[in-house]
Amino acid sequence: MAGSRMQLELSRVVQCTSRLGVLKGLGRTGQRSLEVPGCLLYTHFGTVPHLTQDTLHTMSNLPSVTQVTLSNIAEHQEVLEEFKDGFRKFAGLHDTVLYCSLHDPAMLCPTGYTTNKTVSVWGSGGRMELTVAKFMALQKSVQPDWYQSMADGETWQNSTSRKRVRKSVDRTLAHLDECLLVHQKSQELDGVEVFGVVEGGDILEERVRSARETAKRPVAGFCLDGLQTGSMDQSLRTQLIAAVNKELPEDKPRLLQGVGRPDEVLACIEAGVDLFESFFPFQVTERGCALCFSFDISPDPERAVLELGEEKDTAGDTKQNGDLNHDDQTQMTSFEINLKDRRYQDDFRPLVEGCGCYCCQNHQRAYLHHLLVTNELLAGVLLMIHNTSHYHGFFAALREALAEDKLDLLKRRVLRDGARQTERKEQDG
Amino acid sequence: MAATIECGADTNTSENNMSFKKALSVASSLTLQIVAECPVTKARVCDLILPHCAVNTPVFMPVGTQGTLKGITVDQLEALGCQICLGNTYHLGMRPGPDLIEKASGLHGFMNWKRNLLTDSGGFQMVSLVELSEVTEEGVKFKSPYDGKEILLSPEKSISIQNSLGSDIMMQLDDVVSSTVTGPRVEEAMHRSIRWLDRCIAANKNPHKQNLFAIIQGGLNSELRKACLAEMTKREVPGFAIGGLSGGEEKDDFWRMVTLSTDHLPREKPRYLMGVGYAVDLVVCVALGCDMFDCVFPTRTARFGSALVPWGSLQVKQKQYAKDFQPIDPDCQCPTCKRHSRAYLHALFKSDTAAMHHITIHNIAYQLNLMRSVRQSIVEGRFPEFIQTFMKRMFPSRDQYPSWAVDALASVNVTLE
Numbered sequence: 017m018a019g020s021r022m023q024l025e026l027s028r029v030v031q032c033t034s035r036l037g038v039l040k041g042l043g044r045t046g047q048r049s050l051e052v053p054g055c056l057l058y059t060h061f062g063t064v065p066h067l068t069q070d071t072l073h074t075m076s077n078l079p080s081v082t083q084v085t086l087s088n089i090a091e092h093q094e095v096l097e098e099f100k101d102g103f104r105k106f107a108g109l110h111d112t113v114l115y116c117s118l119h120d121p122a123m124l125c126p127t128g129y130t131t132n133k134t135v136s137v138w139g140s141g142g143r144m145e146l147t148v149a150k151f152m153a154l155q156k157s158v159q160p161d162w163y164q165s166m167a168d169g170e171t172w173q174n175s176t177s178r179k180r181v182r183k184s185v186d187r188t189l190a191h192l193d194e195c196l197l198v199h200q201k202s203q204e205l206d207g208v209e210v211f212g213v214v215e216g217g218d219i220l221e222e223r224v225r226s227a228r229e230t231a232k233r234p235v236a237g238f239c240l241d242g243l244q245t246g247s248m249d250q251s252l253r254t255q256l257i258a259a260v261n262k263e264l265p266e267d268k269p270r271l272l273q274g275v276g277r278p279d280e281v282l283a284c285i286e287a288g289v290d291l292f293e294s295f296f297p298f299q300v301t302e303r304g305c306a307l308c309f310s311f312d313i314s315p316d317p318e319r320a321v322l323e324l325g326e327e328k329d330t331a332g333d334t335k336q337n338g339d340l341n342h343d344d345q346t347q348m349t350s351f352e353i354n355l356k357d358r359r360y361q362d363d364f365r366p367l368v369e370g371c372g373c374y375c376c377q378n379h380q381r382a383y384l385h386h387l388l389v390t391n392e393l394l395a396g397v398l399l400m401i402h403n404t405s406h407y408h409g410f411f412a413a414l415r416e417a418l419a420e421d422k423l424d425l426l427k428r429r430v431l432r433d434g435a436r437q438t439e440r441k442e443q444d445g
Numbered sequence: 446m447a448a449t450i451e452c453g454a455d456t457n458t459s460e461n462n463m464s465f466k467k468a469l470s471v472a473s474s475l476t477l478q479i480v481a482e483c484p485v486t487k488a489r490v491c492d493l494i495l496p497h498c499a500v501n502t503p504v505f506m507p508v509g510t511q512g513t514l515k516g517i518t519v520d521q522l523e524a525l526g527c528q529i530c531l532g533n534t535y536h537l538g539m540r541p542g543p544d545l546i547e548k549a550s551g552l553h554g555f556m557n558w559k560r561n562l563l564t565d566s567g568g569f570q571m572v573s574l575v576e577l578s579e580v581t582e583e584g585v586k587f588k589s590p591y592d593g594k595e596i597l598l599s600p601e602k603s604i605s606i607q608n609s610l611g612s613d614i615m616m617q618l619d620d621v622v623s624s625t626v627t628g629p630r631v632e633e634a635m636h637r638s639i640r641w642l643d644r645c646i647a648a649n650k651n652p653h654k655q656n657l658f659a660i661i662q663g664g665l666n667s668e669l670r671k672a673c674l675a676e677m678t679k680r681e682v683p684g685f686a687i688g689g690l691s692g693g694e695e696k697d698d699f700w701r702m703v704t705l706s707t708d709h710l711p712r713e714k715p716r717y718l719m720g721v722g723y724a725v726d727l728v729v730c731v732a733l734g735c736d737m738f739d740c741v742f743p744t745r746t747a748r749f750g751s752a753l754v755p756w757g758s759l760q761v762k763q764k765q766y767a768k769d770f771q772p773i774d775p776d777c778q779c780p781t782c783k784r785h786s787r788a789y790l791h792a793l794f795k796s797d798t799a800a801m802h803h804i805t806i807h808n809i810a811y812q813l814n815l816m817r818s819v820r821q822s823i824v825e826g827r828f829p830e831f832i833q834t835f836m837k838r839m840f841p842s843r844d845q846y847p848s849w850a851v852d853a854l855a856s857v858n859v860t861l862e
Contacts, residue, residue, distance in 0.1 A: 140795035393516035
């Protein structure tokens with residue numbers, strides 16, 4: 017196996033934890049890169065949900081790394097093996113770096129099917145059991161640029177016992193070692209990078225153990241699993257991530273799985289996470305909502321005066337109103353508007369004033385409302401475009417804020433908007 | 446008259462440019478220029494100048510029922526070369542309603558479509574979709590599926606909604622009777638449709654911007670059809686539709702009524718055959734003298750994974766395509782065929798709704814391309830040859846040619862080989 021080409025070049029580390037930089041050496045030729053903190057492009061089987069090439073390419077500045085999942089791909093293994101030339105070509109994905117994860121972050125899997133030697137994924141035809149052998153055979157047919165090793169992350173439920181958590185750490189390490197063995201012997205995977213997966217549930221010692229052990233293996237980076245939205249309080253998540261990151265080499269990227277809400281992203285970046293999955297815009301789209309939170313911190317004298325006044329009122333109030341940390345993943349957040357609401361019936365403004373996306377440049381809230389009420393397919397297309405665009409804009413703002421040491425300002429902007437939104441809802445309710 | 450924009454129309458000769466300019470100066474919101482006529486069949490090629498842009502005929506008009514073409518953006522539709530599409534008065538009249546659409550600057554403004562729109566009257570939906578309460582001279586009374594209230598769709602009401610929608614072509618409210626019905630009801634409906642046409646003409650608030658088409662009725666009865674044609678052609682309308690067909694009637698009766706209608710419709714006005722969209726039907730009915738067509742079939746069948754191709758259709762979701770690495774049609778230039786294989790689309794149907802959009806785009810491209818090829822062949826004086834090639838490609842052998850198509854084409858001097 018060739019030496020790892022993937023390299024994380026950090027340009028800043030803010031307050032000892034938040035990192036800013038570029039992940040370089042990506043792709044077969046090693047020419048591609050991805051700015052961090054950043055997110056991957058979430059897809060279903062290589063397609064950004066609802067979008068064809070034309071609609072996808074109304075957006076510029078999309079991430080250079082596309083995420084596909086084995087839960088979508090596993091059932092098509094035979095086809096890919098016959099095709100021979102890898103998933104990227106099969107899907108008509110030109111010019112992108114391909115990352116393959118195990119599970120779809122937008123879908124919570126049923127628990128109770130993992131064994132010592134297998135994990136399960138759910139495709140359109142039902143459950144498929146994967147051994148390391150099958151897992152690696154899949155990677156060989158997919159031919160990604162990088163993938164996460166097979167892992168047991170079934171620890172997100174509150175009722176998970178200590179024993180079970182320990183097992184998930186042990187199994188995941190065993191799977192990693194087996195995967196690496198097969199990887200090293202496989203010519204088809206020459207130049208392909210592997211990420212180790214850190215488990216440990218909500219138990220600090222197990223998290224540290226998993227991180228330490230995984231860091232000993234020759235992996236290009238680390239996935240942080242079992243911390244997804246809904247599995248625990250953000251404060252615990254922050255604590256665990258910080259502890260994990262202390263054990264991981266500074267110059268290797270950390271990818272947090274299953275976390276996408278803006279407030280959680282902010283907190284996790286502060287804890288030292290580099291990469292996220294961008295499934296959140298998809299979830300917002302599916303509930304007929306549009307992201308609208310502001311991430312604009314450009315200097316505006318008039319606003320500065322207003323904010324000064326408001327700061328006094330909200331000083332010390334950092335908790336999100338009405339946003340329970342144990343919410344179901346499909347619940348609406350305070351970062352979005354529900355376009356099915358009757359108030360948008362004759363609202364002829366764009367989804368977000370000043371947004372440059374195709375949807376906001378061409379259509380109005382009233383039209384989106386109509387499409388949703390009449391169950392029209394175009395609603396999903398337009399909302400996905402806007403939500404994807406908005407979300408990636410947020411990440412760009414994050415990086416800029418880090419570069420200019422204004423993360424606190426950005427946090428206040430994003431979270432305050434969220435709080436105000438909740439207030440408005442409560443008033444109307 | 447609003448300034449017209451050439452949108453992807455064929456380049457006209459200087460002679461046509463002259464008459465184009467002349468047409469602009471006449472107060473009318475529709476001008477038909479006959480570009481070529483087939484010396485063998487009754488087919489013609491025209492440029493239909495409408496308020497938003499020119500439309501090249503023969504034309505297939507995709508149907509965007511609720512102010513959207515399912516899953517396709519207006520940009521994508523424009524990129525495919527579509528110059529006119531349909532909106533549905535019944536559906537849009539219900540949701541979001543004419544008042545809101547008027548506030549949004551008409552249906553064009555609401556859906557942000559810059560080219561032409563045709564709206565039907567809501568009449569067909571009354572029959573096809575809902576519990577019909579009663580047809581009277583006043584209008585059609587029916588129960589709303591959304592709140593159970595009784596609604597009266599009169600000629601005046603239909604035109605009022607269509608005026609609010611602001612479509613470039615509006616359809617009269619006609620008394621719609623299923624093509625399988627016989628007896629006195631057919632005659633009653635035919636006569637009533639004439640009276641309703643007059644009421645529609647009187648009710649049209651925007652004759653200078655919106656073109657009201659009459660709809661010829663009369664079922665499958667030649668005498669009734671001829672009577673309807675004689676009466677309706679006396680009215681000053683910018684165009685005529687042939688209605689009451691494309692239901693469950695026998696194709697043998699269908700084509701006879703189509704050709705009878707075009708025989709008695711004025712040459713210099715467009716002929717719109719409603720509800721026809723299968724490839725064979727389109728080619729035959731162009732030969733019989735029709736200019737405009739609409740049908741939900743191509744877009745609806747796409748969502749079930751059925752891709753239209755020159756040799757019929759291809760059911761992408763079938764197992765046989767799981768490992769088929771060719772595009773749907775290797776000769777097709779649409780975005781779907783240029784990038785994706787049958788195998789990928791087959792698999793994608795299991796993962797994401799975008800699979801439907803890919804097929805929808807392909808099917809619209811297929812229909813528009815078919816019409817473009819038909820048009821080109823007529824202009825170049827080889828439409829009969831085109832028909833021969835088309836049929837050979839579509840059917841495995843001569844004895845599989847539908848007999849109605851053979852007869853219909855023979856009636857316009859094309860003997861299929």
